[in-house]
């Protein structure tokens with residue numbers, strides 16, 4: 001059995017764990033990041049080529065958090081490649097709260113009529129529909145972001161153990177012992193960024209995480225033109241009553257789309273398959289909204305870890321720090337969440 005003593009152990013190398021380990025290492029902390037699979041695997045929440053980036057949120061607190069995250073993404077970009085592509089964000093349906101939160105934060109936006117939207121983008125709107133366009137939105141190149149966070153963390157001295165599943169964490173007065181197959185590690189504090197697996201990992205420690213994993217289906221489409229489209233959030237009835245359709249550019253493929261939070265509750269250890277009914281509903285919605293888009297056979301699943309109000313869990317319980325930031329919109333915030341988790345772990 002190999003032994004390793006560090007200041008902080010981070011469990012789970014999705015985008016949150018990578019961002020946390022990077023932040024710790026850049027602050028001169030000895031950190032080990034442990035991942036049960038290989039980096040960039042497709043079993044959790046962080047895989048794929050893109051995620052929506054947007055400043056447009058219905059609450060100014062989220063707007064400010066997205067602004068803080070954008071500054072940190074740009075800082076990471078300075079170490080290498082472009083990670084945030086600015087194609088704009090477009091909200092359809094009930095966008096008034098977003099407009100007010102943007103205005104309160106001093107951020108520019110445009111309210112566009114359906115005709116103006118249809119002339120500017122390959123989108124269809126019903127008579128009388130309007131939309132909220134914000135130019136700083138777009139996408140985060142998710143796979144590139146994971147690589148960049150990893151390289152930066154390693155360059156700053158973080159150790160990364162792949163293919164190592166943590167099976168127990170035992171805090172005591174002096175530290176925490178973390179055990180997995182063939183390894184025992186000791187640290188002053190542990191940050192759990194285990195995504196959909198976090199609830200099961202924390203339960204034996206008496207930490208109840210009110211976050212339920214669901215398995216979501218995303219589908220891909222070919223676009224009729226190479227013109228970039230804004231990241232679309234459709235609060236209108238297009239995707240079905242009470243449903244939210246979303247779509248964004250998928251670099252090298254075309255368009256990625258889904259219907260928010262429609263997947264079933266799931267066990268993250270199962271290897272799930274895309275839900276064809278949800279894929280069909282997504283295709284219907286895309287056909288209604290995107291002129292000339294055609295479905296590709298490519299679909300995938302991705303795990304949401306949902307809290308009731310879509311907020312994030314960033315908290316400390318003794319020597320254990322919990323970082324569960326998903327509810328289907330966490331990726332864009334990873335650099336800022338990582339900094340907060342790192343600060344909690346070392347406070």
Ligand SMILES: Cc1cc2nc3c(=O)[nH]c(=O)nc-3n(C[C@H](O)[C@H](O)[C@H](O)COP(=O)(O)OP(=O)(O)OC[C@H]3O[C@@H](n4cnc5c(N)ncnc54)[C@H](O)[C@@H]3O)c2cc1C
Nearest residue numbers: 012014016036044045046052166195302326329330331332
């Ligand atoms: C369909 C879909 C669409 C999304 N769209 C957007 C979007 O447009 N914009 C946006 O900002 N966000 C979006 N998100 C949310 C975003 O992707 C997530 O918030 C983010 O990826 C969560 O990252 P994470 O690091 O918490 O979890 P994960 O990426 O799942 O990472 C957790 C890691 O912990 C590892 N692990 C678990 N247990 C153990 C253990 N015992 N030992 C060792 N390792 C362990 C896992 O293998 C995994 O690698 C979307 C998510 C999904 C699923």
